[in-house]
Amino acid sequence: MLAAAEQIPSGIYVKDDQGRYLYANAAAARLLGTTPAQVLGRTDGELLPDEHAVALRAADQAALSQQRLVLRDDKLPEAGGGVLEVQAARLPLADGRLCGVWTDLTELRRAQGQLRRALDQLETQQRQNEELRQELRDQAVRDPLTGVYNRHHFDEQLRREVDLSMREHREFALVYVQVDAYADFVARHGMAAGERVLQAVGQLLRSNTRAMDAPCRLGEDRFAVLLSGVGLATAHTRMESVRRQCEAHIVMLEGAELRFTVSMGVASFPHTTQDREALLRAAEGALEQARRRGSNCVMPATIPFTQPARPL
Template identity: 55%
Template structure:
């Protein structure tokens, strides 16, 4: 049994003329199956010598009637002029020349990638311009659809992530005030202590308590108390920055962490907030409600060196503000270390 021939041996054994003929017969069939348009023109005159069935169908003329005619006779003037200009460019280029054509023809939008090459002369002494046209419209449409689908997927992922954050955020917020819960406050306080310890910077902590309700608020009961809580939450959110943390600790007490803020600045800001609370107009069923708050302000590390000591200093300052009758801001004592 003889061994199979190597491709190089086959190529050497084959007649070059017969190989060229075989490829010349095979290539149009391959292009036909792919739906690719093929045309051969007289390079000098621009008139068709041959077209395949796909090109004839695209031109809308029987293939037998196309040889000898030019684009000017088959297409509109603007398109024919543009194609002839591209062909003249290809005639001046060595090898295969690639170009793209986008236009509307017979009610459809086309996006062709065209390869042009000059061959010959043929047996009549003519130079021939061979063109292979491949319509990219469908592929580009698929690419656009894929890109749009990916963009929609990314948008959906962003929306899902936003929803996840919102749900997570809601689980950390008090429904009555919109402020963070005590659990979040304690976690944020630990982070702030760690950050300030590492970077040697201060921050302030404020404890806030609603003063005893007025007789009108007590008479109106829970709805009035709920309206006041809404007002407190709104004021705290409006008077703190994104880097700060405003929290509701329990029924009538709150806490604020002021990142990177010293004792004096914290006192000034909280004094402004106290005045806003005292003058805030809150109405329920046509009746105006009033409320005031007491505040205790401490700072890390000036009034305390540990988280527990900071909380104790804040609580002591708050009790002093309440002892003074409420509607007051009291500073914690600054820690003194003897040399």
């Protein structure tokens, strides 16, 4: 039987009631960092550093007190300063003796750790790749100067809003925004100052809209805002707040304080108009009316008293 135990890759040992080794096969002695002959008659305190010996003795005592098979993980010192991770099975015998089996799981645990680290790295890389893809998708629909959406995104979002309104009978608003006298401003202060103004308008539009809204740049000094689920009156109130913020905003350039204003035209769907093209014309007409009034104001589109019924 002892000969068979010597062939088993797991470490097998027997201790007396004082914790002295009565038997240890070659695998157990190897885990203890010595030979079977050096193990016999000695305790863990004589073979191992104190921290390991104390932990093993406590585990032995716990198994003896329970008088049943106890499974747990032990840690043994490894040559070179590492730690061996072993699965331990302890079975109390007669007269206070203890039989134990150690199965070395060190390489398995290390491989598992490497696998976890590799999976973590893969997950991190996938997350970074997705963030990069999202950034590239975002760049494709963003105006690089102002950070708001571009004309292509505006056209797509307007189509979706019209379809959603027709399907779910909900309203939305379209706002045209134009920087007042932009060409004269650039002629007086230069293109750099003009770009700073456009950036300021873009920032104010972004900070005053929700994630479901779409502030867009349509041309050099022309912007548009799609306000989802918002009617004409609410859109007018919100855009009036933006207009005031633009009027109060100061653009600093080379120590000079520059100011600007904007004009806005607000239309809503379906209350102002019944189709996409009419909505665009209504917003354009409201913007022109704001400019005729001297600019720096927000004008709502006229709501007709009678409209043809929309098909359900």
